Amino acid sequence: MEEKKSLIKNPSFQAILTSVVCIILGLLIGYIVLLIINPVGAGEAIKTIILNFLTRASSMARAKALGNTLAKTAPLLMCALSICFCYKVGLFNIGAPGQYEAGACIGLYAALAWNCNWIVCLLLAAVAGALVGSISGFLKAYRNVNEVISGIMLNWIILYLTNMILTRVKDPTSPYTMKLSSKNSGALIPSAGLEALFAHNKTVTLAIPLSILFAVLIWVILNKTKFGYELKATGFNKEAAKYAGMKEKQNIIVTLAIGGALAGVGAAFLFLTGYQEWSTTQSSVPVMGFNGIAATFLGGLHPIGTIFASFFIQSITDGGALIDKSVYPSQISELISSIIIYLCGFVLFFKYALNNWIRKKETREISKVDGKVIDTAAAGKEGGDK
Amino acid sequence: MDAPYAIEMVNITKRFPGIIANDNITLQLRRGEIHALLGENGAGKSTLMSVLFGLYQAEEGVIKKDGKEVKINDPNDANDLGIGMVHQHFKLVQCFTVLENIILGVESTKGGLLQMDEAREKVLALSDKYGLQVDPDAKIEDITVGMQQRTEILKMLYRDNEILIFDEPTAVLTPQEIEELMEIMRNLRAEGKSILFITHKLNEIKAVADRVSVLRRGKYIGTVDVADTSKEEMSRMMVGRDVNMVVEKEPAKTGDTILKIEDMTVASKVHSNNAVKDVSLEVKEGEIVCIAGIDGNGQTEFVYGLTGMEPLVSGKITLCGKDISNASIRSRSKEMSHIPEDRHKHGLVLDYPLEYNMILQRYYQPQFTSGAGFLKRKEIREYSEKLEAEYDVRSGQGPVTIARSMSGGNQQKAIIAREVDKDHKLLVAVQPTRGLDVGAIEGVHKQLIAERDNGRAVLLVSLELEEVMNVPDRILVMYEGEIVGELDPKKTTVEELGLYMAGAKRNVGAEKAERKEEA
Ligand SMILES: Nc1ncnc2c1ncn2[C@@H]1O[C@H](COP(=O)(O)OP(=O)(O)OP(=O)(O)O)[C@@H](O)[C@H]1O
Numbered sequence: 001m002e003e004k005k006s007l008i009k010n011p012s013f014q015a016i017l018t019s020v021v022c023i024i025l026g027l028l029i030g031y032i033v034l035l036i037i038n039p040v041g042a043g044e045a046i047k048t049i050i051l052n053f054l055t056r057a058s059s060m061a062r063a064k065a066l067g068n069t070l071a072k073t074a075p076l077l078m079c080a081l082s083i084c085f086c087y088k089v090g091l092f093n094i095g096a097p098g099q100y101e102a103g104a105c106i107g108l109y110a111a112l113a114w115n116c117n118w119i120v121c122l123l124l125a126a127v128a129g130a131l132v133g134s135i136s137g138f139l140k141a142y143r144n145v146n147e148v149i150s151g152i153m154l155n156w157i158i159l160y161l162t163n164m165i166l167t168r169v170k171d172p173t174s175p176y177t178m179k180l181s182s183k184n185s186g187a188l189i190p191s192a193g194l195e196a197l198f199a200h201n202k203t204v205t206l207a208i209p210l211s212i213l214f215a216v217l218i219w220v221i222l223n224k225t226k227f228g229y230e231l232k233a234t235g236f237n238k239e240a241a242k243y244a245g246m247k248e249k250q251n252i253i254v255t256l257a258i259g260g261a262l263a264g265v266g267a268a269f270l271f272l273t274g275y276q277e278w279s280t281t282q283s284s285v286p287v288m289g290f291n292g293i294a295a296t297f298l299g300g301l302h303p304i305g306t307i308f309a310s311f312f313i314q315s316i317t318d319g320g321a322l323i324d325k326s327v328y329p330s331q332i333s334e335l336i337s338s339i340i341i342y343l344c345g346f347v348l349f350f351k352y353a354l355n356n357w358i359r360k361k362e363t364r365e366i367s368k369v370d371g372k373v374i375d376t377a378a379a380g381k382e383g384g385d386k
Numbered sequence: 387m388d389a390p391y392a393i394e395m396v397n398i399t400k401r402f403p404g405i406i407a408n409d410n411i412t413l414q415l416r417r418g419e420i421h422a423l424l425g426e427n428g429a430g431k432s433t434l435m436s437v438l439f440g441l442y443q444a445e446e447g448v449i450k451k452d453g454k455e456v457k458i459n460d461p462n463d464a465n466d467l468g469i470g471m472v473h474q475h476f477k478l479v480q481c482f483t484v485l486e487n488i489i490l491g492v493e494s495t496k497g498g499l500l501q502m503d504e505a506r507e508k509v510l511a512l513s514d515k516y517g518l519q520v521d522p523d524a525k526i527e528d529i530t531v532g533m534q535q536r537t538e539i540l541k542m543l544y545r546d547n548e549i550l551i552f553d554e555p556t557a558v559l560t561p562q563e564i565e566e567l568m569e570i571m572r573n574l575r576a577e578g579k580s581i582l583f584i585t586h587k588l589n590e591i592k593a594v595a596d597r598v599s600v601l602r603r604g605k606y607i608g609t610v611d612v613a614d615t616s617k618e619e620m621s622r623m624m625v626g627r628d629v630n631m632v633v634e635k636e637p638a639k640t641g642d643t644i645l646k647i648e649d650m651t652v653a654s655k656v657h658s659n660n661a662v663k664d665v666s667l668e669v670k671e672g673e674i675v676c677i678a679g680i681d682g683n684g685q686t687e688f689v690y691g692l693t694g695m696e697p698l699v700s701g702k703i704t705l706c707g708k709d710i711s712n713a714s715i716r717s718r719s720k721e722m723s724h725i726p727e728d729r730h731k732h733g734l735v736l737d738y739p740l741e742y743n744m745i746l747q748r749y750y751q752p753q754f755t756s757g758a759g760f761l762k763r764k765e766i767r768e769y770s771e772k773l774e775a776e777y778d779v780r781s782g783q784g785p786v787t788i789a790r791s792m793s794g795g796n797q798q799k800a801i802i803a804r805e806v807d808k809d810h811k812l813l814v815a816v817q818p819t820r821g822l823d824v825g826a827i828e829g830v831h832k833q834l835i836a837e838r839d840n841g842r843a844v845l846l847v848s849l850e851l852e853e854v855m856n857v858p859d860r861i862l863v864m865y866e867g868e869i870v871g872e873l874d875p876k877k878t879t880v881e882e883l884g885l886y887m888a889g890a891k892r893n894v895g896a897e898k899a900e901r902k903e904e905a
């Protein structure tokens with residue numbers, strides 16, 4: 001009994017519990033929507049969303065599909081880390097998509113126009129993301145412009161800038177950039193043997209373990225280092241940080257620059273695997289950056305939690321794409337995964353509700369227990385301190 | 387109908403992780419009385435009042451209003467029952483104006499539009515009636531702590547509450563303002579309102595309270611009539627030992643000049659005039675110099691300029707022979723410790739655990755950070771434990787206690803511990819004893835004197851007349867941003883000091899002022 005209560009009050013356990021509740025609720029509502037649209041295939045469809053790659057017929061196909069999901073989890077995780085990191089410093093990096101675009105832009109341009117190898121492309125993508133991030137940081141620190149506003153505006157500015165620049169390296173017959181495999185295979189992130197595990201899915205690369213490494217790195221920086229101490233102090237109380245001699249303005253810029261670099265690398269982790277090319281006629285901000293927000297919250301604002309959350313979100317997104325198109329309109333997959341992702345954002349709300357509930361329950365229980373204690377105390381004086 | 391008590395709190399118990407903040411406490415507030423609540427820092431006074439105001443739910447016990455049991459689940463319930471509270475740490479919206487804060491939650495609207503004029507009139511009337519001077523259109527973030535406090539009091543009066551809880555309202559007021567507040571409280575009592583009044587100042591209890599209840603470490607000690615109880619008895623009830631209220635010290639043995647300020651001018655954030663004008667002073671090794679003055683006469687800005695929180699308009703500061711006029715806060719802090727005026731705004735990262743706050747000024751030093759930039763967890767923990775023991779900082783869970791959950795006085799003690807323990811030649815202590823209990827004040831005063839005797843220079847900024855008269859070796863009076871008087875605490879009287887503080891007398895820089903007037 002004692003153990004159970006302390007478990008439910010344990011913050012990590014709470015984080016996991018509330019995330020699971022959100023997921024279940026999201027799936028439930030998704031199911032209801034499916035039922036409303038067409039009750040016949042709803043059960044099958046929600047199963048497809050949840051199981052994703054497991055619905056494939058052969059083990060080969062399953063491995064390959066899992067590989068695809070993982071390949072897209074890596075960039076999503078990087079975006080989530082970007083947002084998570086900034087959030088810990090009190091900044092809401094909704095500009096992650098813009099930083100992601102910048103990473104894609106320079107990463108791909110370096111690969112296609114300058115024939116750089118993948119390491120150089122990766123580094124340049126990081127620098128590009130960092131630059132865009134630091135624009136928001138600079139505006140926030142010195143001009144008190146909210147990073148949310150500048151972030152959203154930059155998302156669009158960088159999108160069209162990217163389209164413009166990448167048009168110079170696009171395939172003459174399509175709106176997409178040229179294929180790395182034919183133009184410069186040295187820019188492809190090596191698979192280092194990982195592809196063998198996923199039925200020779202070439203998009204399974206070092207990007208996946210690297211992104212996990214980044215998650216651990218971010219956790220270490222935030223919790224174990226002087227740098228993290230400073231950044232979090234700045235996030236909690238800018239004035240106190242200033243009083244303590246920290247360069248609070250500089251910290252804001254550095255934070256958003258690091259966040260930008262993470263998102264930039266995230267883009268490189270997608271486009272340098274050859275999984276996909278950039279469409280130069282794209283007119284919406286890449287969804288990766290926004291899903292990163294959901295992954296951050298679903299992951300309990302914890303860098304390690306975001307690893308699992310990113311995988312889950314990517315998995316239902318991919319699973320959604322597998323829904324039987326003869327029963328449901330093709331937009332349904334995105335609708336359902338959006339609903340689920342949306343609900344993931346409610347994690348904090350559920351956590352709050354959970355704590356409220358615990359408190360109420362405890363109050364009641366203690367008064368019950370103490371009622372007895374008082375009785376015995378009346379008889380035998382002092383019922384002991386429990 | 388006519389139960390004798392306006393409010394009864396019976397057998398209240400409230401626990402927090404690691405601590406029983408209120409352990410079976412019973413408190414009875416008579417109608418139309420001023421009932422003081424006395425207890426050491428962390429004794430559980432604020433917690434008990436928060437239970438009454440609906441911010442916390444007690445695990446045990448009942449609350450009765452006019453003899454009838456009531457449930458107070460949140461501050462709205464409290465407000466409906468006519469219970470109002472001025473919190474120890476203000477609950478004001480920083481970017482709202484004074485007026486907006488006062489009417490927040492009880493705005494009157496017409497067709498969805500705010501009706502500010504009526505509210506303004508009522509506020510002005512109240513502020514006039516009680517002498518609570520505020521500028522209704524100033525933003526909270528721009529006004530002094532004193533004015534914020536007055537806003538809080540007005541907020542409560544504006545809601546016509548009949549049971550008024552004051553959680554250390556006088557901690558931040560000037561002596562004159564305290565006098566006025568006492569008068570207000572007497573008026574309120576005459577109007578039949580019942581008041582719960584938390585304060586650490588026994589004089590104030592003597593001056594206005596009818597009865598006083600004493601808490602110690604979460605337990606109820608007793609309730610006595612103020613008229614039949616001496617201050618010494620009260621402090622003994624509270625601390626459990628005799629408290630020496632007279633500051634004992636040897637004459638100062640001064641040495642080299644540590645701090646030299648020449649013609650320092652600092653801009654004001656609120657108005658276009660400079661807040662600090664051509665201030666010059668010196669503090670020597672082994673002496674305590676006190677800047678006295680009424681709140682809002684430039685002391686805050688003076689300290690900002692000295693510590694590097696705000697740039698100087700002009701002037702020169704020399705610390706230990708080095709010109710630091712334009713030096714960064716970090717480089718100044720090598721030789722200067724600073725106990726800030728506003729402990730929540732500057733002094734603490736409230737969401738950090740106590741141990742992280744204990745190293746706020748030194749986290750980067752090799753003692754706490756390895757060469758590779760990693761925090762040394764073990765050393766930090768041990769250091770925090772050491773400071774907590776040495777300076778009697780009490781908290782629920784020791785080093786891992788989140789600073790926000792500590793009692794106000796213990797937060798202050800943590801800051802003092804951190805700043806005094808750090809290497810320094812000059813200690814700038816701004817109202818260091820604000821919110822401390824008499825026992826702790828005794829401790830801090832001893833500490834300041836020990837600092838002095840260890841050859842450090844101490845610059846004390848205080849609004850507390852008793853402190854000003856007893857602790858320093860020299861008093862400098864600040865009035866409208868200028869040093870107008872230098873006094874020897876042994877030779878001056880409170881009355882004379884008051885004249886300087888009010889700007890009626892001047893013995894420093896008089897010629898300069900005259901010259902300026904002529905020009
Ligand atoms: N929200 C909270 N969570 C955990 N512990 C708390 C919380 N609030 C108060 N405490 C603890 O309860 C104890 C009593 O605190 P309280 O604020 O009531 O003291 P106080 O008598 O008002 O002291 P002070 O004179 O310093 O203001 C303290 O030890 C404090 O650390």
Ligand SMILES: [Mg+2]
Pocket residue numbers: 431432433474553793794795
């Ligand atoms: Mg208190």
